[in-house]
Amino acid sequence: MKATEKHFTFAQPPNYLTLESGEKLSPVTLAYETYGELNRQKSNAVFVFHALSGDAHAAGNAPAGWWNSMIGSGKGLDTDKYFVICSNVIGGCRGSTGPSSINPRTGQPYGLDFPIVTIGDMVNAQRCLIDHLGIERLLAVVGGSMGGMQALQWMVSYPERIRSAIPIATTMKHTPQQIAFNEVGRQAIMADQKWKKGNYYGSAKPVKGLAVARMIGHITYMSDCSMASKFGRRFRVDKQPYKFGADFEVEGYLRYRGDNFVKRFDANSYLYITKAIDYFNILNGKRLGEIFKGLKAKVLVIAFRSDWLYPAYQSKEIVQACKLAGVDTTYCEINSTYGHDAFLLEIDEEADLIKHFLNTISNGGV
Amino acid sequence: MQTNKVEHQIIMDWIGMGTTVLDLGCGDGALLVRLIDEKQVRAQGIELNEEAIHRCVARGLNVLQEDIDTGLSEYADKSFDYVVLNQTFQQVKKPDFVLKEAIRVGKKTIIVFPNFAHLSARFHLFFKGKVPVTPSLPYEWYDTPNLHFLSIADFTEYCEKRKIQIENTAFIAKNKKVRLLPNLRGEIGLFLLSQKSQTTSLF
Numbered sequence: 001m002k003a004t005e006k007h008f009t010f011a012q013p014p015n016y017l018t019l020e021s022g023e024k025l026s027p028v029t030l031a032y033e034t035y036g037e038l039n040r041q042k043s044n045a046v047f048v049f050h051a052l053s054g055d056a057h058a059a060g061n062a063p064a065g066w067w068n069s070m071i072g073s074g075k076g077l078d079t080d081k082y083f084v085i086c087s088n089v090i091g092g093c094r095g096s097t098g099p100s101s102i103n104p105r106t107g108q109p110y111g112l113d114f115p116i117v118t119i120g121d122m123v124n125a126q127r128c129l130i131d132h133l134g135i136e137r138l139l140a141v142v143g144g145s146m147g148g149m150q151a152l153q154w155m156v157s158y159p160e161r162i163r164s165a166i167p168i169a170t171t172m173k174h175t176p177q178q179i180a181f182n183e184v185g186r187q188a189i190m191a192d193q194k195w196k197k198g199n200y201y202g203s204a205k206p207v208k209g210l211a212v213a214r215m216i217g218h219i220t221y222m223s224d225c226s227m228a229s230k231f232g233r234r235f236r237v238d239k240q241p242y243k244f245g246a247d248f249e250v251e252g253y254l255r256y257r258g259d260n261f262v263k264r265f266d267a268n269s270y271l272y273i274t275k276a277i278d279y280f281n282i283l284n285g286k287r288l289g290e291i292f293k294g295l296k297a298k299v300l301v302i303a304f305r306s307d308w309l310y311p312a313y314q315s316k317e318i319v320q321a322c323k324l325a326g327v328d329t330t331y332c333e334i335n336s337t338y339g340h341d342a343f344l345l346e347i348d349e350e351a352d353l354i355k356h357f358l359n360t361i362s363n364g365g366v
Numbered sequence: 367m368q369t370n371k372v373e374h375q376i377i378m379d380w381i382g383m384g385t386t387v388l389d390l391g392c393g394d395g396a397l398l399v400r401l402i403d404e405k406q407v408r409a410q411g412i413e414l415n416e417e418a419i420h421r422c423v424a425r426g427l428n429v430l431q432e433d434i435d436t437g438l439s440e441y442a443d444k445s446f447d448y449v450v451l452n453q454t455f456q457q458v459k460k461p462d463f464v465l466k467e468a469i470r471v472g473k474k475t476i477i478v479f480p481n482f483a484h485l486s487a488r489f490h491l492f493f494k495g496k497v498p499v500t501p502s503l504p505y506e507w508y509d510t511p512n513l514h515f516l517s518i519a520d521f522t523e524y525c526e527k528r529k530i531q532i533e534n535t536a537f538i539a540k541n542k543k544v545r546l547l548p549n550l551r552g553e554i555g556l557f558l559l560s561q562k563s564q565t566t567s568l569f
Contacts, residue, residue, distance in 0.1 A: 298428070300423075319430060319432075320440045323430075323440040323441060324440050326445075328410075328428045329410075329428060329430060330419075330422075330423055330427075330428050330429050330430065331429075331430045331431050331432070332416065332419045332420075332423070332431050333416070333431050334416070335416060349416075349420070352420055352423075352424075353420065353423050356420075356423045356424040356426070357423055359426070360423075360426035363426075364426070
């Protein structure tokens, strides 16, 4: 399957994108990829949203897309039938406008001059992209974790532009525990002397801080059970005879993950995106029963049994809100031991649900 | 497995065209699919078993993986035209609570359960001195999803006590309707219930 990264730039001066904070962003670029063919009626488009560290490269090989096992010919999101879109979020560092982009006012990277962005802002930018592609109504919006938050945001911000939504392993609002893990990650970055209040572009990057942040993240994405079966208490083969080296396999794994992450991710983007996640609260003062009122789209909510970062009770809350609003809803809690990572790994069950659900949507003409 | 064609047909006959139906313990969704196809109902299923959920989704149904014993609190009073408990009533932990919730949420409630006082069950108990294993009660005592054993007479008395209106009944044995002596001859009982209008408090 071929996919080429494309770029869509909008809100060119004198135009701008007004953010939820009231600040204005101009210009705005979204890096995006598409897979499959958009049909003549433009009715087969599925927008896939990535999680915290993802990017527009959701499918395809070399390197493998982050949801390659879900998107492709005959897969859960079948590219023989659907036109799948994935874009990098604003605030990101993988081709879309973010803190590492050039600030047109200074000619230098934004750094901390980049405005705070929210999940709502990310979704507003995505809507500009589907306008550009001439798509009036998406067949589905799909995402896990932060991607699920974007799916929920579409249900609230643009209910008339979607025929269905699939929020996976996600929540309607970040809890103190979830905020706390993100805050530790941010503190690790900001405690790195090379961070320099975000003004490190052109010099050494705060790779140590970002790597630690990623390590913390990875712990929360796994489960007690998945770590035990993956690493046990095994020692590394190349264990070094000095103190506090990476003796255990789990230590080696986390270090490897951390070190790899810094090669492709910007520390400031990590700060901005985790903050967007923490600010996320789709209820925003509204009652549970009001939030999805009038939504015509069908909803498929998926949770995973061993996910303790976004536990199933948070998905059930989404289901509750849908029920109160009289929305056609399907909910399944998939049995998995992978923890939060299950939405990327427990593909067979997840793909089965998504495939059949989308079949109903595309045949049903909701 | 026994065929449940006759029960399904009776339920089909009781449910009106274009209505809304909530099926508590919908299994693989066979009944709901028929109701959608033939009665154009708007259907919602609730089921606990993950495999059954997958089969429902494959059939295009809206289904929620939930435990009906925890109640239906998100649903407003009378938010469905019909609530169906097809062979699940005897399997829930708290039948009293579940039925109260079903009757609150549905304008009408349909209950289907195996009759423990059927002749063959009595025969097992009386002559063999053993817990019945019959076509409508096919499980061994050590491996049964049924938690409660009730007869048609028990349930009729229960409805009286709880001031639940019995609007219609049907009884089945050997895949045929039974009219005479249902508590003795009926293997399966079907009840169409509603809340008695004059009662303020049901329980």
